[in-house]
Amino acid sequence: MSCMKKLVFILVVFSICVTAQNKEPEKILYNVLNNFSQINDYKVDVEIKIDVSFLKVPNTKAIIYFKQPDKAHIESRGFALLPKGALDISPTSLLKGKYTAFFDRVEDYEGVKAAVIKTIPLGESEDVILSTFWIDREKSRIMKVEVSTKLNGTFNIELKYSNKIKYSQLPSSMVFSFDVSKLNISKRFTGGEDQDKEGKNNTGPILGKVFVNYSNYVVNKGIPDSVFTKPKEKIERKRH
Amino acid sequence: MLTLVQIELYKIFKKWRSYIGFIAITGLVVIIQVAISIEGSRTLNFATRNLQQSFVFVGNFLNGYLVSQIILNALFLHIPFFIALVAGDLMAGEATGGTYRMIITRPVSRFSIVTAKYLAGIIYTTLLILWLAIMSLGLGMFLFGKGELLSLQSNALVIFARDDIFWRFLCAYGFAIVSMSVVSSLAFLFSSLVENSIGPIITTMAIIIAFFIISAIDVSIFQTIKPYLFTNYIGGWKAFFNKPPDYSSVLKSLMVLGIHLVVLYGLALYLFRRKDILT
Amino acid sequence: MQTEKIIEIKNLSKQFREVKAVDDLNLTVYRGDVFGFLGPNGAGKSTTIRMLLSLIKPTNGEIRLFDKSLSKDRISILKNIGAIVEKPDFYTYLSAFKNLEILGRLSKTDVSRKRIMEVLEFVGLEKRYKSKVKTFSHGMKQRLGLAQALLHDPELIILDEPTTGLDPQGMKEIRELILHLSKDKNKTILLSSHILSEVEIVASRMIILNKGKKIVEGTVSELLNRDELRVTVEVENNEIAEEKIRESKWMEKLKTTANNKFTFALVQNEISELNKFLVQNGVKVNALIPTRSLEDYFLNIMEKED
Numbered sequence: 077m078s079c080m081k082k083l084v085f086i087l088v089v090f091s092i093c094v095t096a097q098n099k100e101p102e103k104i105l106y107n108v109l110n111n112f113s114q115i116n117d118y119k120v121d122v123e124i125k126i127d128v129s130f131l132k133v134p135n136t137k138a139i140i141y142f143k144q145p146d147k148a149h150i151e152s153r154g155f156a157l158l159p160k161g162a163l164d165i166s167p168t169s170l171l172k173g174k175y176t177a178f179f180d181r182v183e184d185y186e187g188v189k190a191a192v193i194k195t196i197p198l199g200e201s202e203d204v205i206l207s208t209f210w211i212d213r214e215k216s217r218i219m220k221v222e223v224s225t226k227l228n229g230t231f232n233i234e235l236k237y238s239n240k241i242k243y244s245q246l247p248s249s250m251v252f253s254f255d256v257s258k259l260n261i262s263k264r265f266t267g268g269e270d271q272d273k274e275g276k277n278n279t280g281p282i283l284g285k286v287f288v289n290y291s292n293y294v295v296n297k298g299i300p301d302s303v304f305t306k307p308k309e310k311i312e313r314k315r316h
Numbered sequence: 317m318l319t320l321v322q323i324e325l326y327k328i329f330k331k332w333r334s335y336i337g338f339i340a341i342t343g344l345v346v347i348i349q350v351a352i353s354i355e356g357s358r359t360l361n362f363a364t365r366n367l368q369q370s371f372v373f374v375g376n377f378l379n380g381y382l383v384s385q386i387i388l389n390a391l392f393l394h395i396p397f398f399i400a401l402v403a404g405d406l407m408a409g410e411a412t413g414g415t416y417r418m419i420i421t422r423p424v425s426r427f428s429i430v431t432a433k434y435l436a437g438i439i440y441t442t443l444l445i446l447w448l449a450i451m452s453l454g455l456g457m458f459l460f461g462k463g464e465l466l467s468l469q470s471n472a473l474v475i476f477a478r479d480d481i482f483w484r485f486l487c488a489y490g491f492a493i494v495s496m497s498v499v500s501s502l503a504f505l506f507s508s509l510v511e512n513s514i515g516p517i518i519t520t521m522a523i524i525i526a527f528f529i530i531s532a533i534d535v536s537i538f539q540t541i542k543p544y545l546f547t548n549y550i551g552g553w554k555a556f557f558n559k560p561p562d563y564s565s566v567l568k569s570l571m572v573l574g575i576h577l578v579v580l581y582g583l584a585l586y587l588f589r590r591k592d593i594l595t
Numbered sequence: 596m597q598t599e600k601i602i603e604i605k606n607l608s609k610q611f612r613e614v615k616a617v618d619d620l621n622l623t624v625y626r627g628d629v630f631g632f633l634g635p636n637g638a639g640k641s642t643t644i645r646m647l648l649s650l651i652k653p654t655n656g657e658i659r660l661f662d663k664s665l666s667k668d669r670i671s672i673l674k675n676i677g678a679i680v681e682k683p684d685f686y687t688y689l690s691a692f693k694n695l696e697i698l699g700r701l702s703k704t705d706v707s708r709k710r711i712m713e714v715l716e717f718v719g720l721e722k723r724y725k726s727k728v729k730t731f732s733h734g735m736k737q738r739l740g741l742a743q744a745l746l747h748d749p750e751l752i753i754l755d756e757p758t759t760g761l762d763p764q765g766m767k768e769i770r771e772l773i774l775h776l777s778k779d780k781n782k783t784i785l786l787s788s789h790i791l792s793e794v795e796i797v798a799s800r801m802i803i804l805n806k807g808k809k810i811v812e813g814t815v816s817e818l819l820n821r822d823e824l825r826v827t828v829e830v831e832n833n834e835i836a837e838e839k840i841r842e843s844k845w846m847e848k849l850k851t852t853a854n855n856k857f858t859f860a861l862v863q864n865e866i867s868e869l870n871k872f873l874v875q876n877g878v879k880v881n882a883l884i885p886t887r888s889l890e891d892y893f894l895n896i897m898e899k900e901d
Contacts, residue, residue: 129472130472130473131472131473131475132472132473132474132475133473133474133475134475134476136477150372150374151374152374152375154375154477154478155375155376155463155464155475155477156373156374156375157371157372157373157375158371158372159371160370160371163372228370319700320701323700323701327689327697330686330688330689331688413685413687414682415685415686416650417648417650417680417681418683418684418698418743419698419701420649421648421650421673422673422698423669423670423672423674423702424670424701425669590652592645592650592651592652593645593650593651594645594650594651
């Protein structure tokens with residue numbers, strides 16, 4: 077084959093590859109969203125364990141309600157504490173808005189060849205700077221996501237799934253990791269911008285983790301909108 | 317001894333001044349609870365606004381436990397005054413009334429007289445603290461219900477599960493009985509030295525306030541003295557609201573307070589046994 | 596015959612800083628005595644009584660009661676003593692009955708309601724048993740003081756100014772009570788009083804203190820016979836009497852004159868001599884009245900001390 081033909085062949089193959097690559101991240105993400113769209117709503121029992129240096133709270137039990145596209149609500153007979161980003165971890169929420177997606181690589185993650193896809197939201201007003209998804213392409217579900225934000229630093233969500241749960245797109249457990257040093261409340265306990273005893277500035281990230289176990293999903297039984305308008309985030313005086 | 321203690325308690329509760337503490341505690345607790353009922357939600361929201369920026373949480377934080385903790389923190393100077401009011405009169409009141417002559421000429425030892433009065437003072441203190449517990453915890457739980465206890469400490473935000481709180485309060489009130497008994501003992505000692513109860517009451521309060529001030533001033537000589545001041549240990553009940561409870565701190569506080577109790581009682585007894593009754 | 600010593604005080608002293616309130620006092624009180632304890636203000640009477648009742652600790656000396664040492668057997672001794680020390684004070688916010696009940700329980704005797712009402716009736720307060728002591732007059736408090744002293748039927752009763760604030764009727768009643776307790780109940784009574792006439796009537800023996808020291812001790816009759824008498828002569832012609840007395844040795848013995856009465860301090864055998872002198876000098880004597888009172892004796896002693 078002549079040099080020119082070789083060059084054209086390479087260019088064509090390259091184009092095909094690039095073209096193929098350009099379309100794949102959106103398609104992968106679309107599949108995830110599509111898979112999750114089968115879930116109209118669910119109610120699930122959760123057990124929450126918080127592992128943050130300045131938060132000493134007992135393990136708690138609660139109920140999380142979800143309704144498409146982005147309604148989430150938490151209730152508890154006792155009390156429950158959850159980082160805001162850990163309440164609604166649905167793909168619908170994580171992939172909302174307009175963004176540009178890039179296929180980064182394939183990575184072995186938890187025994188699965190996960191597609192690592194990065195998304196960059198379009199629009200300057202978004203708090204999220206960059207999101208990285210580890211996607212199980214075979215089951216069209218998110219295994220892990222790492223989100224970098226302007227104001228609250230970076231947080232990770234690691235999702236595990238169980239064969240015991242009928243709906244494979246619903247996780248059985250989650251680990252939510254975040255940089256507590258970015259939180260306003262932490263400044264009071266970790267010093268924030270103050271120096272520590274040795275005179276060094278505490279500017280490094282301090283990792284906090286929240287472990288959530290999901291069980292007893294009740295899916296697609298219908299949840300009225302009124303459930304999501306209860307004042308869940310206010311501290312209310314209740315008599316038990 | 318039991319007869320003498322009964323007589324002393326009878327005399328204590330026949331005086332109107334003994335009821336001031338109970339009435340005042342009732343009034344103060346009710347006022348605080350009403351205020352919290354009106355403003356508590358807003359105040360708590362404000363206090364936890366930073367937490368609410370990053371977390372979603374649900375729970376009945378405005379409950380009887382929080383109210384009780386607020387009351388316990390708020391009344392650290394008032395309770396000693398009510399106790400000194402009665403303990404300062406235990407011995408001096410007999411001198412003022414001239415009744416020393418009546419009781420000491422009876423076939424009872426001065427040791428019995430002093431000990432019975434001292435124990436009566438301790439019992440009064442215990443009853444006052446129990447009343448505080450009933451009013452704040454009991455009435456608080458009736459009005460505000462149970463719930464979790466949110467506690468902002470120096471290095472952590474602590475939330476206690478509702479079934480992990482009541483025993484802490486029992487321990488805290490138990491500790492308060494011991495620490496307030498030291499106040500009673502101090503007033504009792506002064507009472508045994510003079511013939512008018514005003515002096516012991518004022519002196520006891522002056523000492524408590526002075527000790528608190530000394531402990532609060534960040535000067536090196538004061539900080540050296542601080543570990544020897546009993547007021548440094550009065551707030552030891554707070555250690556029960558650490559996670560986990562700081563038992564070593566509690567034990568140390570109890571030991572120091574216990575030593576104060578023994579020394580103050582012993583001194584009062586020694587001085588009274590040597591005292592000439594001239595009134 | 597006096598045999599059983601109820602109170603025995605040996606070399607008793609009490610020093611209050613610069614003041615020696617009681618100075619080397621010795622006295623003995625026998626069973627059945629009504630023992631008068633006399634002296635001016637500040638003589639040491641109350642201090643001595645307080646030491647007897649263990650309200651004050653002696654600086655020196657020994658006190659024995661019922662043949663037991665007070666310092667060693669205080670409790671058993673006090674079971675047999677009832678006392679009023681100066682003004683009786685009670686728990687004014689309690690009733691008369693309640694005060695006695697409390698004091699009875701402190702005495703560790705089985706003081707029943709019946710007994711309390713008995714003593715209240717004895718002192719005339721049975722109708723006011725429920726009244727708070729703060730509503731009582733001074734006299735009523737004195738009666739109640741007596742009641743608490745008698746409550747547990749003690750063998751020795753110490754009364755420090757028991758008639759203070761009482762009217763003449765009340766004083767008479769106390770006096771009769773003391774005699775009744777002494778003669779009929781064989782109680783031993785230590786009575787300290789400023790009202791010398793009262794002591795003179797009831798006391799069998801007495802002691803006079805001054806500046807902490809014992810001045811004299813003895814029976815009333817012994818003491819009054821020992822010394823000078825006050826003799827008042829009532830005359831008709833007092834100018835002549837005055838002139839004659841002035842010129843004679845009797846002027847030294849003259850103590851007071853008032854109108855037609857002249858009072859002399861004489862020993863027993865001088866009375867008739869004076870009478871003879873006056874008559875022989877033309878003085879018409881209407882009356883010759885010897886007064887032999889404890890008060891006079893007491894004042895006489897105090898003058899000599901000064």
